[in-house]
Amino acid sequence: MSESAWERRKQTLIAILAIVAIALHVLLWWKSELPQHLVNLPLYLALFFGGVPLVWDLLLKVWHREFGSDLLAGISIVTAVILGEYLAGTLVVLMLSGGEALEAYAVRSASSVLEALANRMPSVAHRRVDSNLEDIGLDEIEVGDVVLVFPHEVCPIDGTVIEGHGVMDESYLTGEPYMMSKTPGAGVLSGAINGESMLTIKVDKRAVDSRYAQIMKVMQGSQQHRPKIRRLGDQLGAIYTPVAVALALAAWALSGEAVRFLAVMVVATPCPLLIAIPVAIIGSISLAARRAIVIRDPTVLEKIGGCQTVIFDKTGTLTYGEPELTEQIVAPGFDATEMLALVASLERYSKHPLAEAILDAAGRQHISLHEASEISERPGEGLRGVVGGRTIRITSRKAFAAEQPDAVSQLPPLAGGLECVILCDEQYGATYRFRDTPRSEGAPFVRHLQPRHGINRVMLLSGDRESEVRYLAELVGVSEVFAEKSPEEKLQIVRKETSAADTIFVGDGINDAPALMAATVGVAFGENSDVTTEAAGAVVMDSSLQKVDELMHIGIRMRRIALESAVGGMLVSVVAMFVAAFGYLPPVAGAITQEVIDVIAVTNALRVAIPPRSLKDY
Secondary structure, eight states: HHHHHHHHHHHHHHHHHHHHHHHHHHHHHHHHHHHHHHHHHHHHHHIIIIIIIHHHHEEEEEEOOOOOOHHHHHHHHHHHHHHHHHHHHHHHHHHHHHHHHHHHHHSSSSHHHHHHHHHSSSSSSEEEETTTTEEEEEOOOOTTTTEEEEETOOSSSSSEEEEEEEEEOHHHOOOSSSSSEOOOTTTEEOEEESSSSSSEEOOHHHHHGHHHHHHHHHHHHHHOOOOOOOOOHHHHHHHHHHHHHHHHHHHHHHHHHHHHHHHHHHHHHHIIIIHHHHHHHHHHHHHHTTEEEESTTTTTHHHHHGGEEEEEEEEIIEEEEEEEEEEEEOOOOOOHHHHHHHHHEEEHTTTOOHHHHHHHHHTTTTOOOOOEEEEEETTTTTTOOOOOTEEEEEEEEHHHHOGGGGGGGGGGGOOEEEEEEEETEEEEEEEEEEEEEEOTTTTHHHHHHHHHHHHOOEEEEEESOOHHHHHHHHHHOOOOOOSSSOOHHHHHHHHHHHSSSEEEEEEOSGGGHHHHHHEEEEEEEESSSSHHHHSEEEEEOOHHHHHHHHHHHHHHHHHHHHHHHHHHHHHHHHHHHHHHHHSSOOHHHHHEEEHHHHHHHHHHGGGGGSOOSSSOOO
């Protein structure tokens, strides 16, 4: 068992022990007339087996000069034992261990991300030897082997298609939003999801050298350099703890009465820090869940309001991740509607990633389709067929230029996005252009970040082509653009920006996972990938920018209410500490006073779970 797993289990066991001890103590006190030492026996056991390990851990923190609110809790446990306030001491044990256990389970570890990444890959590959098929481990695959990838399987290796026609979803790896057509000669990436057709692939790289393995290595490096975030309670505790101890020692020294020290420490028990802040966090996590936002790391709520830079991945975040036919440039002598009918009639037999976009465009115009015959889709030649007695071919600009160099001048100038060239009876007929559809809310969301949330910089970071990324950036109002970036390059950029100012990174693919982990706050769209959701601090289930705005408001609101509860409770406690220091508040009365302060602080913290009128401001 790893050290972190053991620590998490230990905190959980101590919290359970404290709960059982408190329950037994109350039961014995309520139902019997046993001697007091027997009634307190469960508390003795909880303080010995739970309190002693916690106090020892806190002493080790002191040795390493780490001072926080939990240190004052340790002093409170010792003080409660000395005072004979065993129930109060056990409650502090429960608060301290329970809070740490909950946080340990809420914050995922590097191993969980890497485990999700590893689990996504198949453990075996289907290798073909002559006419036989055998399942072998990925580490047994050699360059030059022939493997079969069945429908809907995850591709286990990097290679080249030698048989079969189909499509693969590579968006998690490359950031490209389209299903990519796979025909003989096409390259495939490990980790891509196969479509409905079986493909036969020749292995180009061993599994350890594959693209997916490289991403795993980047993920490991990202975890090692992950920014360490100082919790809100620790920041306040670093101030509150020395003030409380100094005041208690001063009261003891000036009065010569040790009871003054005990009285001050009882009043100083940092319950507003130990309880009010976790209550505010838990309430905000609940509120976020009701808004279809899953908080995986509670520090997201504490840090998101202070971030100054927002970095977006392109595909699936600022766009819908679906290609759309945006422009039909028809050559003279051809009718646009007739041309679309011919092309769509042929494309319905194709598995090319742009076929669905063409069919959707024809459907929106209510165009009737024709029967097609003699359909073929040879590598490098595009899609060919006969529709209504006319030969239609759908190819690329590069292939058309190679075949008919004298006719290249008929083509429109290059533009961003994807395109295809249409030939009708071997004559140039049209050029179709496609774009990944931008989210309608993208521009207003980006515009409101600076005035409403104090965001100083907005960046677009993508693996897509430069022209496509800049086109989108202009539409949504982002001036800083980084295009054609690999996961490794994305990680370097996010690390650099995070070292300069707190960052929010929004992404949705496996290629975004390292960047999600490196940012101060990582926000993942949807739950299409276990890897991405494990790497992110928050997961937006509805995949909308409005939910990102709601998350930002929930975090800002949580921090404000948590500070009200904690700082307000601490200030009242400081006043009570001065009263106790002057001898006007004995330990028992101080304990009651502290309980009243706790109730007020926690009641105020509970407000976070009440939904406000609106969590959106754009």
